[in-house]
Amino acid sequence: MFDKHPSTHRGYPRPALDSAIDVRPLRRGEEAEWHRRIGHPSVDELSAALAAGEERFHVARCGPRWVGFLAGVRRGASFRVHALRAAHGSARNALILALSRLGPSEIRTGDPELAAALRLHGFRQSGCEVLVGRSLRADLPPAPARLTLRPAREGFGELVRRVLVGAPGRADVARLCGARPDGVEAELGGRPAGVMLPERDGVVGWLALVGLVPEVRGRGLGRELHAAGLAELRRRGATVYRDRTDENNLPMLRVFAANGCEVDGVEHGFIHDGVQP
């Protein structure tokens, strides 16, 4: 039987597409126009991104007119939408459906309106992360009393794999388990107990992973390990700490709070497989 609205969400029909609207990546030569309308990033940054072949910027056009803009950042397998602006609903629909053509990416957004629109278009919610942050200039929590820290050694990838057992929402296992010369191992009584993966971009630092093997969890060691991670990030030159964890990871959320981190917001993740452009 013909189903008029095959992917309805709570009774709303899937938004219709206006075939007059075309969404495509920003092209070289259009940087100044984008900058004039959106204000950021700079023309030079746009040119560099386009020269590097990065598909981070898209425009929706209706004939010669620009009717919408989409900017994001690809990180690993996910595409985080920074801004989606549209002159009207049809342009927004076209931009959202363009997101489903960005490859096998998970779409991430902290904007509740865009999250609602993605659901309406049939995107499947894959998770929700809580974003936290704190200054690394302020006093840091006390250094570990029980854990001993050392640089990653042979077998680090296997230790990372054990640490990821039971960690909610970690889809990036392969990346985390790969060779990590900058990783840090924690020992308890001479045995491997945990890992942390400090990463930094300019002044902003984060821990791509902080975790303990299952046998030693629940004894307050997570707080110690995370405190050591903050100190390590500061030692490596970061002055601001920003991190995230799955909304269901209560132990990690408690560790963040205990070590002086404040919640900055949430970020929803969506998978677009099965969405018909």
Ligand SMILES: CC(C)(COP(=O)(O)OP(=O)(O)OC[C@H]1O[C@@H](n2cnc3c(N)ncnc32)[C@H](O)[C@@H]1OP(=O)(O)O)[C@@H](O)C(=O)NCCC(=O)NCCS
């Ligand atoms: C997240 C993790 C590092 C926390 O370390 P931990 O040593 O287990 O946690 P702690 O013993 O320090 O406890 C931290 C808080 O969580 C609470 N908690 C711990 N386990 C809990 C559980 N299973 N259910 C509910 N609360 C729990 C503790 O009561 C404590 O709360 P409090 O500060 O209010 O007393 C650890 O559980 C872990 O390695 N998990 C797997 C990897 C992971 O998820 N890493 C984070 C994502 S990158």
